[in-house]
Amino acid sequence: MPSISRFLGIIITMYYREHNPPHFHVKYNEYKAIFTIEDLKMIEGDLPKRVVSLVLEWAFAHREELVEDWNLAVENKPLKNIEPLV
Helix, strand or coil, X not given: CCEEEEECCEEEECCCCCCCCCEEEEXXXXXXXXXXXXXXXXXXXXXXXXXXXXXXXXXXXXXXXXXXXXXXXXXXXXXXXXXXXX
């Protein structure tokens, strides 16, 4: 599962050839979650509220890049790194 971005202890990843809906995975310490790309809903897992806010801020700013990486992952092609939240 390639990491596509890292910031403030948060690791954003995507699996190759994943199931729909398009989504990304988040790891933060012992926490894990999955967010949809289209509406940025947390559909699985749990994260501290502050981390959810940071992930949503990052994902909103990089939604087009997330879609691009999702399409690459579906085709089993190398994913592009996405700039971290600054």
